[in-house]
Amino acid sequence: MRADDIPEIRALGLFREMEAENFDTLVRGGYFQTFPPQVDLITEGDAADFLHIIVSGSVELYAGWNARETSMATVGPISTFILAATIRDAPYLMSARTVEKSRIILLPSNDVREVFERDHAFARAVVTELAQCYRSVIKNTKDLKLRTSLERLANYVLRRHHGNGGALEFELGQEKRRLASLLGMTPENLSRAIKALRPHGAEIDGTWVRITQKNDLERLAKPSRLIDDHCS
Amino acid sequence: MRADDIPEIRALGLFREMEAENFDTLVRGGYFQTFPPQVDLITEGDAADFLHIIVSGSVELYAGWNARETSMATVGPISTFILAATIRDAPYLMSARTVEKSRIILLPSNDVREVFERDHAFARAVVTELAQCYRSVIKNTKDLKLRTSLERLANYVLRRHHGNGGALEFELGQEKRRLASLLGMTPENLSRAIKALRPHGAEIDGTWVRITQKNDLERLAKPSRLIDDHCS
DNA sequence: CCGGCCGGTTGACAATTATCAATCAAGATG
DNA sequence: CATCTTGATTGATAATTGTCAACCGGCCGG
Secondary structure: OHHHHHHHOOOOOOHHHHHHHHHHHHHHOOOOEEEOOOOEEOOOEEEOOOEEEEEOOOEEEEEOOOOOOEEEEEOOEEEEOOHHHHHHHHHHOOOOEOOOEEEEEEHHHHHHHHHHOOOOOHHHHHHHHHHEEEEEHHHHHHHHHOOOOHHHHHHHHHHHHHHHHOEEEEOOOHHHHHHHHHHHOHHHHHHHHHHHHHHHHHEEEEEEEOOOOOOHHHHHHOHHHHHHHOOO | OOOHHHHHHHOOOOHOOOOOOHHHHHHOEEEEEEOOOEEEEEOOOEEOEEEEEEEOEEEEEEEEEEEEEEEEEEOOEEEEHHHHHHHHHEOOOOOOOEOOOEEEEEEHHHHHHHHHHHHHHHHHHHHHHHHHHHHHHHHHHHHHHHOHHHHHHHHHHHHHHOOOOOOOEEOOOOOOOOOOHHHOOOHHHHHHHHHHHHHHHHEOOOOOEEOOOOHHHHHHHHOHHHHHHOOO
């Protein structure tokens, strides 16, 4: 593990409050690796041997069944993934692959569970993190079950708009087919949804997104704090 | 709080390992109430004032958006619900209503959070519970995104089959329209899916489910440990 | 510079799912 | 017993979404 990355890790909500000694235990047993793009890090069904922390780059979480595949999330720095499987010592429910070149810390699940047993501050931080993850997935389920694909796209644009500090123009930042899968549709349908969105105040041109009529977009999207807020 | 219910609560995974003193704190501040059917217990968006524990009866968790509504889960005794909102002191993401007459314990969220700060065993139990809930929702998302409605129904039947100790015949146990919403379809479509399932080894007649050709059903459903296992 | 590849787009079509209206069946109520 | 209500079912139709094939255009390697 490189010494100058440690403070950054230590500053994460998950590790900030824990005992120094326990943090050292975790870090000592961890590995720091750099992966090229499109590398499979995790295969669903495998035992959860490591808690992963992505320090740079980005990672796609996806799942498959019966020759179909769907994107579940894209995670960027600095955050952890597959915490629940680590804690429960259960098989991964999702696979993970790097999207671009990524630096990733691997902490052995055994160490994580052991420290989790000993360190109350760490346990509390894990709860906070898990509760947050749980709520995100619930919101995603509501998005999927209550909205049409056009509405999902419109709300996605608005979420990104807010995530970028209110910018009316920003980069899509990922392949359209990945976005399509994330939003629960086919690439072809995303293309059509993008066209259909134009008269409602949002243009997506290649890799650029521009909101032309925020009012119109919001009238279509009807964003809700209880689905689209990515905090709380 | 009725004295003779306390041991049962105490035996729940969530409370089993915690300090007696802290358990007393929780229980002392709690309310035990009996609700008639079809009563709204929780409205999404409200502050999470209480952690709910269902002791008897059953409760539907549902969510709405833009005049649409969908069933998110049906929860039975003995389990808690809306733990994540309580812990994060955040608004409920789902509404809840009783399906039948139900006895429910309400523990003030403040007390839960306070004890959670003090009691390491409780904190660990909360983590275990949350990790389990998180994994359930992920499985549900995979079910929704990767399967057609007929496949979802087939797998639902198989899950219930296993949940009932392998019985080939069992009661549906809930209204079909609630089941339809849970599985992400309309009542009309559930009716048709039920018909379409007949030649694949499962009959649903009124409130009774009978598996006639388990092989056939499994060939259609292709159940997966990573979606349909409701433990792990 | 020239293919070849890949992701994206488009159009035609098919499958799936939703909607609407009508009907049916069973349980509740007077 | 008749009536009313409610949930389930069915058929007809529409909307949505997926599939397949073709094509476009940028990018890379030769």
